[in-house]
Amino acid sequence: MSKTIFILNGPNLNLLGKRQPEIYGADTLADVETRCRALAESLGFAVEFFQSNHEGVIIDTIHRAREEAAAIVINPGAFTHTSVAILDALNAYDGLVFECHISNVHKREPFRHHSFVSARADGVMAGFGTEGYELCVRRACSLLSKA
Numbered sequence: 001m002s003k004t005i006f007i008l009n010g011p012n013l014n015l016l017g018k019r020q021p022e023i024y025g026a027d028t029l030a031d032v033e034t035r036c037r038a039l040a041e042s043l044g045f046a047v048e049f050f051q052s053n054h055e056g057v058i059i060d061t062i063h064r065a066r067e068e069a070a071a072i073v074i075n076p077g078a079f080t081h082t083s084v085a086i087l088d089a090l091n092a093y094d095g096l097v098f099e100c101h102i103s104n105v106h107k108r109e110p111f112r113h114h115s116f117v118s119a120r121a122d123g124v125m126a127g128f129g130t131e132g133y134e135l136c137v138r139r140a141c142s143l144l145s146k147a
């Protein structure tokens with residue numbers, strides 16, 4: 001079985017740590033990548049870390065995960081609330097899926113309360129800041145180590 005976890009990030013998350021720190025915190029996406037990689041490697045797993053502002057690129061990467069990844073941690077950004085296409089791609093993927101939101105989407109505007117991705121996710125994280133990514137990685141490694 002693959003020992004790789006894909007961590008996928010959707011639109012505007014390249015701005016993490018550069019705008020709106022009151023909502024998303026001060027860490028950059030590069031900081032998140034460094035911490036997730038270190039954690040996964042300490043548990044015997046590898047990480048591929050991606051960000052794209054383009055729905056089709058995210059879908060292509062989920063398709064690639066079908067062959068290359070045992071788990072996906074995904075923060076789909078605003079596509080969470082709009083994208084049946086990302087849900088369809090995740091439904092065609094057999095591994096573990098964890099949905100990760102930095103903010104607590106349920107405490108925010110009503111349009112952020114519904115997620116298409118949650119219908120496929122094995123776990124959902126929201127409101128733990130960027131530490132949520134590491135919690136998802138830890139859970140994925142834990143389940144994969146037992147498999």
Ligand code: CA2
Nearest residue numbers: 012013015016019020077078101102103
């Ligand atoms: O809380 C999350 O992680 C979100 O997935 C972030 C999305 C938002 O549309 C979701 O409702 C919740 C937005 C990502 C934008 O990220 C930025 C980060 C810093 C500055 C500006 C945007």
